[in-house]
Amino acid sequence: MISEKMRPLVENNSVIRIMFEEGNRLAAIYGRENVFDFSLGNPNVPAPQEVEDSIREILDEEESTFVHGYMSNSGYEDVRATIADSLNRRFGTSFHQGNILMTVGAASGLNIILKTLLNPEDEVIVFAPYFLEYNNYVRNYDGKIVIISPNTVDFQPNLDEFAEKITAKTKAVIINTPNNPSGVVYSDATLTRMAEILTEKEAEFGTKIVLLSDEPYRELAYDGVEVPYVTKYYANTVVCYSYSKSLSLPGERIGYLVIPDELDSSEEVFTAATIANRVMGSVNAPSLMQRVVKKCIEKGAEVNLAAYDRNRNRLYEGLLSCGFSCIRPQGAFYLFLKSPEPDEKAFCEKAQKYNLLLVPGSSFACPGYVRIAYCVSYEQIERSMPAFEKLAAEYGLKG
Amino acid sequence: MISEKMRPLVENNSVIRIMFEEGNRLAAIYGRENVFDFSLGNPNVPAPQEVEDSIREILDEEESTFVHGYMSNSGYEDVRATIADSLNRRFGTSFHQGNILMTVGAASGLNIILKTLLNPEDEVIVFAPYFLEYNNYVRNYDGKIVIISPNTVDFQPNLDEFAEKITAKTKAVIINTPNNPSGVVYSDATLTRMAEILTEKEAEFGTKIVLLSDEPYRELAYDGVEVPYVTKYYANTVVCYSYSKSLSLPGERIGYLVIPDELDSSEEVFTAATIANRVMGSVNAPSLMQRVVKKCIEKGAEVNLAAYDRNRNRLYEGLLSCGFSCIRPQGAFYLFLKSPEPDEKAFCEKAQKYNLLLVPGSSFACPGYVRIAYCVSYEQIERSMPAFEKLAAEYGLKG
Numbered sequence: 001m002i003s004e005k006m007r008p009l010v011e012n013n014s015v016i017r018i019m020f021e022e023g024n025r026l027a028a029i030y031g032r033e034n035v036f037d038f039s040l041g042n043p044n045v046p047a048p049q050e051v052e053d054s055i056r057e058i059l060d061e062e063e064s065t066f067v068h069g070y071m072s073n074s075g076y077e078d079v080r081a082t083i084a085d086s087l088n089r090r091f092g093t094s095f096h097q098g099n100i101l102m103t104v105g106a107a108s109g110l111n112i113i114l115k116t117l118l119n120p121e122d123e124v125i126v127f128a129p130y131f132l133e134y135n136n137y138v139r140n141y142d143g144k145i146v147i148i149s150p151n152t153v154d155f156q157p158n159l160d161e162f163a164e165k166i167t168a169k170t171k172a173v174i175i176n177t178p179n180n181p182s183g184v185v186y187s188d189a190t191l192t193r194m195a196e197i198l199t200e201k202e203a204e205f206g207t208k209i210v211l212l213s214d215e216p217y218r219e220l221a222y223d224g225v226e227v228p229y230v231t232k233y234y235a236n237t238v239v240c241y242s243y244s245k246s247l248s249l250p251g252e253r254i255g256y257l258v259i260p261d262e263l264d265s266s267e268e269v270f271t272a273a274t275i276a277n278r279v280m281g282s283v284n285a286p287s288l289m290q291r292v293v294k295k296c297i298e299k300g301a302e303v304n305l306a307a308y309d310r311n312r313n314r315l316y317e318g319l320l321s322c323g324f325s326c327i328r329p330q331g332a333f334y335l336f337l338k339s340p341e342p343d344e345k346a347f348c349e350k351a352q353k354y355n356l357l358l359v360p361g362s363s364f365a366c367p368g369y370v371r372i373a374y375c376v377s378y379e380q381i382e383r384s385m386p387a388f389e390k391l392a393a394e395y396g397l398k399g
Numbered sequence: 400m401i402s403e404k405m406r407p408l409v410e411n412n413s414v415i416r417i418m419f420e421e422g423n424r425l426a427a428i429y430g431r432e433n434v435f436d437f438s439l440g441n442p443n444v445p446a447p448q449e450v451e452d453s454i455r456e457i458l459d460e461e462e463s464t465f466v467h468g469y470m471s472n473s474g475y476e477d478v479r480a481t482i483a484d485s486l487n488r489r490f491g492t493s494f495h496q497g498n499i500l501m502t503v504g505a506a507s508g509l510n511i512i513l514k515t516l517l518n519p520e521d522e523v524i525v526f527a528p529y530f531l532e533y534n535n536y537v538r539n540y541d542g543k544i545v546i547i548s549p550n551t552v553d554f555q556p557n558l559d560e561f562a563e564k565i566t567a568k569t570k571a572v573i574i575n576t577p578n579n580p581s582g583v584v585y586s587d588a589t590l591t592r593m594a595e596i597l598t599e600k601e602a603e604f605g606t607k608i609v610l611l612s613d614e615p616y617r618e619l620a621y622d623g624v625e626v627p628y629v630t631k632y633y634a635n636t637v638v639c640y641s642y643s644k645s646l647s648l649p650g651e652r653i654g655y656l657v658i659p660d661e662l663d664s665s666e667e668v669f670t671a672a673t674i675a676n677r678v679m680g681s682v683n684a685p686s687l688m689q690r691v692v693k694k695c696i697e698k699g700a701e702v703n704l705a706a707y708d709r710n711r712n713r714l715y716e717g718l719l720s721c722g723f724s725c726i727r728p729q730g731a732f733y734l735f736l737k738s739p740e741p742d743e744k745a746f747c748e749k750a751q752k753y754n755l756l757l758v759p760g761s762s763f764a765c766p767g768y769v770r771i772a773y774c775v776s777y778e779q780i781e782r783s784m785p786a787f788e789k790l791a792a793e794y795g796l797k798g
Contacts, residue, residue: 001664064445108680136678251686265400279535281507287650
């Protein structure tokens with residue numbers, strides 16, 4: 001009954017989702033508090049109070065037909081202007097509302113821009129480790145994923161291999177910084193060199209290559225690390241943003257695309273992306289949440305970053321003292337642990353014996369590592385430490 | 400820069416949208432109250448009070464991480480169960496939560512099920528007059544639209560031509576009842592015969608043909624007319640529903656698919672559609688609005704149908720007394736007027752001289768007619784009547 005394209009997706013239903021169900025199964029046996037589920041990127045920090053306040057104010061102040069009604073397919077003009085101003089204040093950019101397209105989260109934003117750009121067989125480059133769902137987004141438009149192998153020294157992208165793998169068919173490059181799953185923030189040096197390579201290759205092949213910056217974790221950066229704004233490095237950049245993490249609204253599906261004036265054929269791309277938003281059935285981003293975003297920006301709402309930071313420090317120190325090794329994450333809410341045995345899936349299975357649910361790095365095109373999502377309660381991290389210690393002991397690791 | 404597939408869409412940007420901009424232009428010149436914009440299907444009736452009440456209650460009662468968080472890609476289980484129960488009570492069906500998939504409105508639901516079903520070159524049959532956006536939805540998955548010509552006697556679908564045009568490549572049929580733009584409700588006799596034809600043709604070709612029932616106007620039916628529930632006529636039916644009109648929430652993008660147990664390979668189709676919801680980037684339907692839908696069903700919330708009905712009667716009687724002719728609409732909020740000259744685009748241009756904005760039937764594959772959307776204020780209808788009279792006089796029509 002189902003299409004050929006959907007068949008492999010049904011067969012390989014997301015590993016992460018299966019893990020989620022395994023967590024429920026274990027919780028039913030051992031009790032939820034004794035299962036240490038580090039598998040899902042579902043924010044545990046509540047939305048800032050400004051979200052609820054904004055919703056109530058909007059209901060008090062505005063007409064129902066305005067709050068819940070259709071607007072331009074690209075979103076409410078005043079919301080888009082507020083977002084542009086906020087970006088300009090924080091990053092020294094010069095955006096205006098005509099650069100902002102409201103979307104049903106960053107995932108829908110990525111789909112919209114890929115539909116806008118890709119012809120069949122066009123190549124899209126990604127850097128391992130990366131969110132494997134990008135493969136599906138690219139395949140939706142008959143593009144081809146080209147994977148750059150991971151640099152496991154510092155998890156900055158491997159730019160030599162990148163330069164080699166760009167071809168005349170390369171239409172887009174997807175980056176994700178702060179990175180899921182490594183927690184690494186791509187540095188100023190990385191983005192500078194990446195932009196140089198892209199500019200050289202555009203000239204060499206006489207093509208346009210669009211850098212898609214998927215940034216749902218932009219506001220989740222620790223130790224004062226700066227997350228460079230990618231449009232400042234390379235003109236042909238489109239930013240895919242979501243409020244899933246910065247306002248803890250993952251279920252609400254609210255985000256935006258930034259399509260800067262500097263992008264080649266910017267207006268045409270903006271128009272096409274707005275139409276793609278419509279014809280793919282989103283029509284527009286959810287209306288009430290668009291209005292909430294505007295109020296939250298005006299109120300300066302921020303998620304409780306300190307809670308994630310506390311988790312990060314506790315987990316990182318705890319794992320090191322067990323004898324595990326991993327790079328210190330600078331952003332997002334993931335820690336990417338080196339598996340003590342080459343087959344990280346076997347390691348995940350051993351971890352499961354201690355009710356520890358981790359995601360194998362193969363799910364991010366980076367075997368030999370596992371992802372630990374620390375968007376969980378601090379208590380879960382505390383309570384999981386003896387389990388991690390036993391797991392380390394099984395490998396003869398020492399703190 | 401943009402893809403080949405997007406190019407024609409950018410070139411032929413929606414006529415309805417251009418009309419919307421023309422409305423704004425005229426309003427700037429003549430004042431909003433002197434422009435009679437009947438072009439857009441944007442509900443003017445406010446959401447029922449239960450929507451606002453439900454939002455406030457949910458904020459009072461529930462945790463932020465639950466209300467705004469991720470859930471299963473198919474939606475909250477309790478919301479889906481409530482919807483299934485409500486359908487069962489009203490239509491004598493036997494759905495359960497496993498048949499309901501929450502979507503980002505009906506447009507996204509249609510996209511999801513088309514992605515689930517279509518292989519390239521598969522044919523999808525539609526009945527003129529129809530919402531031309533279906534063409535874009537079908538092309539998203541490289542399917543081919545097959546149009547059945549309109550039956551302008553009573554605007555029930557032309558079933559003889561339908562039977563002739565079904566081929567071994569026919570994968571789906573889209574119907575929309577109550578219909579946009581005709582306002583007609585497909586009758587029991589129509590659906591009975593349609594189901595017979597589909598069953599015969601499935602047997603003849605050894606194929607499965609899925610009937611997609613796009614039902615955003617289901618609750619907008621007048622004069623006590625019954626809108627038959629399509630799954631009761633034909634097993635291979637999927638219903639695409641939206642709360643855009645029944646709760647006046649078009650901007651919120653909240654709806655669902657019904658994938659009945661009776662559908663061939665029902666579980667596989669449900670799983671594939673859930674994955675399609677994820678990989679196309681919707682991920683899930685907006686979470687707060689899912690919760691609102693549940694409460695609104697429990698409270699028995701209904702849109703103010705009497706307001707639309709009053710508009711319908713005033714407009715219908717008014718147009719008839721001008722000498723225009725049209726079928727009396729039974730549902731939705733559209734009236735499909737016969738153009739007094741064969742070229743209905745020329746008629747729309749003449750109407751525009753009187754600040755009347757109507758949509759040509761060509762935009763619904765039905766030239767010779769025009770769509771008048773009466774989801775506007777009663778006052779607009781009242782005030783527009785002298786303009787319609789002058790327009791009728793220009794054609795020498797008599798009441």
